Amino acid sequence: MSHQPFENWILSDEPLEPDQQQALEIHLEGCEDCSTISNAWMEISETIAISQTLEPAPGFTQRWHNRLALREKQRQQQKMWLFTLGLFFLAGIIALVLIIYNQASRNMFYEMSQVIANFSLFAVRVNKIWTVSTAFIKNFPIILPIIITCGVGMLAALGALFITWLGSMYKLFSPVQEGVTIK
Amino acid sequence: MSEQEARWIEQALQGNQTAFGFLVDAYRKPVFSVCYRMLGNSNDAEDAAQESFIRAYTNLKKFDPTRSFATWLLSIASHYCIDQMRKRRLATVSTDVLPAEIIADNNAPNPERELRQNEKEKRIQNTLMTLKPTDRAAIVLRYWHEYSEVEIAESLDLTVSAVKSRLFRARRALAEAWAASPDSESVKKRRTHESPAF
Numbered sequence: 082m083s084h085q086p087f088e089n090w091i092l093s094d095e096p097l098e099p100d101q102q103q104a105l106e107i108h109l110e111g112c113e114d115c116s117t118i119s120n121a122w123m124e125i126s127e128t129i130a131i132s133q134t135l136e137p138a139p140g141f142t143q144r145w146h147n148r149l150a151l152r153e154k155q156r157q158q159q160k161m162w163l164f165t166l167g168l169f170f171l172a173g174i175i176a177l178v179l180i181i182y183n184q185a186s187r188n189m190f191y192e193m194s195q196v197i198a199n200f201s202l203f204a205v206r207v208n209k210i211w212t213v214s215t216a217f218i219k220n221f222p223i224i225l226p227i228i229i230t231c232g233v234g235m236l237a238a239l240g241a242l243f244i245t246w247l248g249s250m251y252k253l254f255s256p257v258q259e260g261v262t263i264k
Numbered sequence: 265m266s267e268q269e270a271r272w273i274e275q276a277l278q279g280n281q282t283a284f285g286f287l288v289d290a291y292r293k294p295v296f297s298v299c300y301r302m303l304g305n306s307n308d309a310e311d312a313a314q315e316s317f318i319r320a321y322t323n324l325k326k327f328d329p330t331r332s333f334a335t336w337l338l339s340i341a342s343h344y345c346i347d348q349m350r351k352r353r354l355a356t357v358s359t360d361v362l363p364a365e366i367i368a369d370n371n372a373p374n375p376e377r378e379l380r381q382n383e384k385e386k387r388i389q390n391t392l393m394t395l396k397p398t399d400r401a402a403i404v405l406r407y408w409h410e411y412s413e414v415e416i417a418e419s420l421d422l423t424v425s426a427v428k429s430r431l432f433r434a435r436r437a438l439a440e441a442w443a444a445s446p447d448s449e450s451v452k453k454r455r456t457h458e459s460p461a462f
Contacts, residue, residue: 092435094406121443122435125391128384129407137296137310142289148314149281149321 091119301404302345316341339419346397391441399434
């Protein structure tokens, strides 16, 4: 069953013509769906008409002032952060420009060859240290007795020299006996 | 817009927060009402109303003095609430926290009538929450704030024909939701015609 134009008329904000009103009333008597919609909309309209005005809790304006003050403080802090970040960004840009300028003012291939040469030199030195270290570790059992023998010999020689020196010192500072002539 | 309001706006434009405070005081009720009808609870409504006034204050330079300040303000509040609903995807409404003003007043001359009225308030709010955000805004502005279709179109950045079709669609959705609710008088009327077996 068609509910048009009756549904439009029920839900229309515009006042209906007398003949439209009459036709709608006749339709509503026989159509349960349209009658339900019509009653529901009438109830809604009545409820809206008598609904109370809502009001916020007391002190709304003061809370707004407080909120605005807080918001402005936050905005100030945000501005400061942005300014600081801007400064860092600017410093970064300047550093980048300087690096690029510095690099551009040199011969790039020469700089690259220098880097490679330094790296090669470093690798050669590391290799030499490695070779010497491994050779020493490999020959350690042979070298150890030689080191011990040389060490003991050197200590003995040093001991003998020290005793000789002590003896000569003793003689030098001992008192001279009477009647003894020094030749 | 009254001369006094125009003066307050002028002073607020020069940075006078106190002057804008008078405007906040003057329009707190309609702004809060729109926010409550849109969001469905007083905490969110308070927050939205406060935020709407902050936005109005910070964007006051954009206000066209030839237009109504109330329309501009409610437009900001409506847009803010629509954004909030889209963000939060509020599909359901919590009417547990109602503003003090619509909670039953036991000292009222007729508490029973007050209670019935509150029940209807809750029901209309619940029905309203079934609508899409923009349709809800159109209905709230049209029936609670008696805005014309042209004013709604201006407030919600829609064409007048779009407002008409949205209002019609929203009215039908409201009526259907109202009729479908178990407390509906229309349903009760309908049930009296049905067989007692059901």
